[in-house]
């Protein structure tokens with residue numbers, strides 16, 4: 421089982437103070453900074469693009485986990501690479517040639533991942549998984565923070581973990597102290613959380629509890 425990585429979603433942070441929000445999350449124990457890139461077309465929301473990643477990169481050496489919820493992700497590979505993105509995660513539903521896109525992202529010098537929406541079968545990523553650094557199983561419909569965790573996505577995580585024991589498997593949407601054990605027990609090890617971390621009175625304790633649950637394989641209650 422790969423190591424636990426906790427990735428606060430900056431979507432729930434203060435966009436007017438993004439650099440200090442990123443620093444705050446790292447100081448509180450975050451491993452990755454999860455950047456939600458939305459184009460108002462693939463999803464019904466508009467957030468940030470490569471220029472903001474580029475600005476942020478001047479303020480941090482952190483691992484920038486960029487989740488592109490965009491149509492035609494091919495268009496943005498070079499911009500995100502130049503901006504300093506660490507990991508470029510595109511949606512399988514948004515591309516006609518995932519194999520070619522994986523190669524382009526790697527050639528541009530970034531790690532690469534594929535995301536799947538709740539309604540997309542996990543088998544769609546099996547042919548590519550050996551070439552990927554991460555698979556993201558969405559546990560809400562992409563587009564907005566603060567939605568409810570979809571437990572019916574957990575069999576997808578389990579199927580992926582059974583087949584690819586060393587893969588980084590990320591879950592995103594509705595993760596928090598009440599839902600982490602289900603995701604961890606299914607085999608997820610990279611946990612994105614926005615509302616649960618940014619909205620907590622003690623975000624350090626939440627990050628720590630999420631990590632403990634992953635390390636325990638979801639056995640035992642998470643508490644903060």
Ligand SMILES: O=C(CO)[C@H](O)[C@H](O)COP(=O)(O)O
Nearest residue numbers: 562563565566593594614615
């Ligand atoms: O990708 C996302 C939405 O598309 C967000 O990263 C995700 O929803 C995290 O927010 P929360 O933890 O509040 O559910």
